[in-house]
Amino acid sequence: MITAIAIGIAFGWFLERAGLGNARKLAGQFYLTDLTVFKVMFSAIVTAMLGAFWLSRLGVLDLAAVYVPETYLLPQLAGGLLFGAGFVVAGLCPGTSCVAAATGRGDGALVMLGMFAGVLVTGLAFAPLAAFYESSAQGSLTFPQLLRVPYGVVVFGVVAIALSMFAAAERWERRAQ
Amino acid sequence: MRRALAAIAATGGVLALLAGSPYPLDVQRLAKAVAREDDHVTAVELAAWIRGRKPGLRIIDLRTPAEFKDYHLPRAENVAIDALTSTPFRSDETIVLVSGAGGHAAQGWVFLQALGHRNVFFLRGGQDEWLEAMKQQPEIGRYFGGVRRRDGC
Numbered sequence: 665m666i667t668a669i670a671i672g673i674a675f676g677w678f679l680e681r682a683g684l685g686n687a688r689k690l691a692g693q694f695y696l697t698d699l700t701v702f703k704v705m706f707s708a709i710v711t712a713m714l715g716a717f718w719l720s721r722l723g724v725l726d727l728a729a730v731y732v733p734e735t736y737l738l739p740q741l742a743g744g745l746l747f748g749a750g751f752v753v754a755g756l757c758p759g760t761s762c763v764a765a766a767t768g769r770g771d772g773a774l775v776m777l778g779m780f781a782g783v784l785v786t787g788l789a790f791a792p793l794a795a796f797y798e799s800s801a802q803g804s805l806t807f808p809q810l811l812r813v814p815y816g817v818v819v820f821g822v823v824a825i826a827l828s829m830f831a832a833a834e835r836w837e838r839r840a841q
Numbered sequence: 842m843r844r845a846l847a848a849i850a851a852t853g854g855v856l857a858l859l860a861g862s863p864y865p866l867d868v869q870r871l872a873k874a875v876a877r878e879d880d881h882v883t884a885v886e887l888a889a890w891i892r893g894r895k896p897g898l899r900i901i902d903l904r905t906p907a908e909f910k911d912y913h914l915p916r917a918e919n920v921a922i923d924a925l926t927s928t929p930f931r932s933d934e935t936i937v938l939v940s941g942a943g944g945h946a947a948q949g950w951v952f953l954q955a956l957g958h959r960n961v962f963f964l965r966g967g968q969d970e971w972l973e974a975m976k977q978q979p980e981i982g983r984y985f986g987g988v989r990r991r992d993g994c
Contacts, residue, residue, distance in 0.1 A: 714853040720863035727863050815864075816857040823854025827847055 667831040676763050679704075687755030687771055694752055697832040697840050717819050737800035754778070802821045854856035866955045878951055879963040884974035887937055887979045891915055897934040901925070903945045904968070914939060914971060915985060925949050926956060936961045 682704045683689045692698025712742070720727035751757050754775045756764055761779060761795045766770020862870070864984040874880050882890070890898055891914070896909035900917040902909050920928050924943050930936055936958060940945035953961045964971060975982035 710850055714850060714857075714977055717857055717860075718853060721860050723865070726865070728865070733974050814869075816860055818853045819857035823850050823857075827851060830847070 677757070679760055679763045680767060682759045685767050685772065687764065687768065687769075690751075690757075690760060691755045696836070699837055702835055703830060706826050706829065710823055713819060714820060715816065732804040732806060734804045735802040736798065737802055739797050739799060742796075749777075762768060859921055866951075871951065871954055880947070880962065881943075882937060882962045882976060883965050884971040885981065887914075887964055887971070888974070888985065889958070890935075890937075892981075894958055895935060897931070898937065899934050900937045901928070902951070903940045904970075905940060912968070914968075915940065926952050927931060930958055932958075932960075933977065938963040939971075940964075942969050963989045966975070 670705035679685065683700060684704060689698055690701055695703040714727060716727060716730065719725035753762070754771070756772060756775045758779055761772045765776050766772075778784070782786075791799070810814045810819065846852055861867070864873070870992045871880075887900075891900075892925065898916070900914055901920050902913050902917040903920060903925065905921075913919070915927045916950055917939060922940075922951065925938075930953070938953075940946040940949075940963075943963060943966050946967060950963045966973075975985060
C-alpha cells in the first residue's frame with residue numbers, strides 16, 4: 665500500500681512536471697499542435713517495457729507473476745470510445761484530472777467529480793450491463809502471443825516505432841509552430 | 842540529454858533481440874520441444890544408448906527405493922522426485938528420467954528445464970513401456986538379460 669501511494673505521488677508529480685495538468689496542453693494533442701501527451705505516454709510505455717524486460721531477464725522481477733488484465737473485446741472497444749469522447753470534451757483524462765485538481769484547477773475537480781459520478785452510476789446499473797461487460801472474453805493477451813514472435817522482437821519493434829515516432833513528432837511540432 | 846536517453850532505449854531494444862525470453866521458464870520453447878517430441882526417448886532408443894555406451898548418459902529413476910530395488914534399468918540411479926532439483930548435473934551429461942508410467946518423469950523434465958538443463962529427456966511410457974519393449978523385441982531383451990533384472994544390475 666505504501667509503495668502504491670509512493671508510486672502514485674511520483675506519477676502525479678511527473679505528469680504535472682510534464683505539463684499534463686493543463687487541459688489546453690492536452691487539447692493540443694487532439695489539434696496536433698502539441699504532441700506532449702503522446703511523447704510522455706510513449707516514453708512511459710518504453711521505459712516500463714524495457715525495465716520489465718531487463719529486470720526479468722536479470723532475475724530481479726518475475727514477469728510471470730505480473731498481472732496482465734484480461735481482454736474483453738466489445739466492452740473495451742465501447743469503453744475506449746466513451747473514454748476518448750470524455751477526454752476530448754473535458755480536455756483531461758482520469759490521471760491528469762487528479763493532477764489538475766491537486767494543483768487547484770477547477771476544471772480538474774469537476775472532471776474528477778464527473779468521473780466518480782460515472783463510476784457510481786455504472787455500479788448501480790451494473791446488473792443489466794453485466795452480460796455485455798463479460799462478453800467477447802479473450803483471456804490475457806500479450807503481443808508476443810498475438811504476433812507469435814519472441815518477446816525480444818516485440819521489445820525491439822516497440823522501441824524502434826517509439827524512436828521513429830518521437831523524431832517525427834518533433835519535426836511535426838516545429839512545422840506547426 | 843534526449844539523445845542519450847534515445848541511445849539507451851535503442852541499445853536496450855537491440856539487445857532484447859539477442860537476450861532470449863524474459864520468463865525464467867520459456868513455456869513456448871518447451872511447448873515446441875513437446876510438439877517435436879524432443880522431450881522424450883522411447884525404450885528402444887534408450888536401449889540403443891545404453892548398448893552404445895553413450896558418453897555422459899545418466900539414467901535417473903524417480904520411483905521409490907523399494908520399486909528401484911525390485912527392478913531397475915541398467916546404469917540407473919535412484920533419486921526421489923523432490924530431490925531431483927538439488928541433484929547436481931553437468932552440462933555435458935545426457936539425463937534420462939524414468940518413472941513407473943512416465944508421469945513423474947515428464948514432470949521432472951519440466952523441473953530440470955526450468956533449472957536450465959537442456960539435454961534432458963524422459964522415458965516415454967516409463968518402466969512399464971521399457972518392460973513391454975523388452976518382451977516385444979527379444980534381441981534387445983536378451984541383451985539386457987531377457988528377464989527382469991534384480992539388485993545390482
